[in-house]
Amino acid sequence: MPEVSPIVFVVDDDVSVRESLESLIRCEGWQPKTFASAQEFLDHPRVAFPNCLVLDVSLPGLNGLDLQTLVAGERRDMPIIFITGYGDVPMTVQAMKAGAVEFLTKPFSDDVLLRAIRAALDRSRAALGHEAEMRVLRDRYESLSQRERQVMALVVSGLLNKQVGGELGISEITVKAHRGKVMQKMKADSLADLVRMASRLRAPTAATTAA
Amino acid sequence: MPEVSPIVFVVDDDVSVRESLESLIRCEGWQPKTFASAQEFLDHPRVAFPNCLVLDVSLPGLNGLDLQTLVAGERRDMPIIFITGYGDVPMTVQAMKAGAVEFLTKPFSDDVLLRAIRAALDRSRAALGHEAEMRVLRDRYESLSQRERQVMALVVSGLLNKQVGGELGISEITVKAHRGKVMQKMKADSLADLVRMASRLRAPTAATTAA
């Protein structure tokens, strides 16, 4: 499947860096988008296909590490590669702990940067795939009624319909009805499937509820 | 549960560093074990309770990063904290990518190091717990016969006994027998349980086999 050409964002206050990276990125067949400051970058809307961010640590206003903190939580689909002229160990540690793909000190070869970008885009693709899958599952789960969620929790814990009924104070036949609905709404084609969905969703189980 | 006092390994070629760390570690109630070189350290047998390694990057012979490479693969229960007098960015990046907990440049306060050690020991505990659990599961899985593993794979994929029989060219009743054996040997008390075990083990499923 021919995918959209990935975007490589660049945030650096040095115009010559921006220009050289822009042409380098374009040569590789990616779409460069350059910004001179964190604020400028943050105005750009989120994209829904593979992307990454090449980020200078030292920026006017909000610096690179601060920007990373903002981005890290929500956009796991946008991995970050740091570049800097004056990097020290503590900031490197912070950046890497927060999940940066690379931390490069200028000057670096084009090849090293490109390799890092490819790795970052791979991560991005993986994250996007995972998010898409999770979104589908969450939507289905949210379409369940409360009762159906309770039944699902007990069923994926391995309880028999009879036991589920006991726990919830309802009859076995009603449990079967709810269970059937759950299978339909979750589009699970077997119990095994439902169990796997529940664990990906970290949906509550009997153990969770009990604790 | 009163656990064994954790071990904190220290590898540093400077005797005064070793001595000061030793007393600091002892004060916190942990067992210090100090070494002057990587070779010396590698002679120490692996331990089965929480531990971590405080490691100087620059060492005579095998250096700290090389030692990390050796240790990283097998001993995930021994997280590493680097300390160094002359750290640069590339070595920091390498160390953090390879999973180091911290990378500290001398001089650092006792408090910072202790915090890092506590974090490392937490990781160690988690890794040990995970390994123990996996070992149990793997042992059980290895006790299965080939046929039993095939049946398990198809059952946790959500196939009915009848379908499993079809796939394997055996009768449904025989599948039931194997399936019962699997449940026993794996000590699974429900199908849901077995499915979860299989995914922790990354045991083959029908999809895996087909691919």
Next chain:
DNA sequence: CCAGAACCAATACCAAAGTATCGTCGATAC
């Protein structure tokens, strides 16, 4: 050669799961 294990299968039986149809009740939406 024999014991044991893995593998296969059949009969018999019971428990559990799944489905369909029917009906009640209460809340909410139009």
Next chain:
DNA sequence: GTATCGACGATACTTTGGTATTGGTTCTGG
């Protein structure tokens, strides 16, 4: 008011799952 939906339950029936027992084959290690 009527329609819809979630929750509950019942009857009736079929399929599937699980277990026990018995008995057969093949292969391997002592």
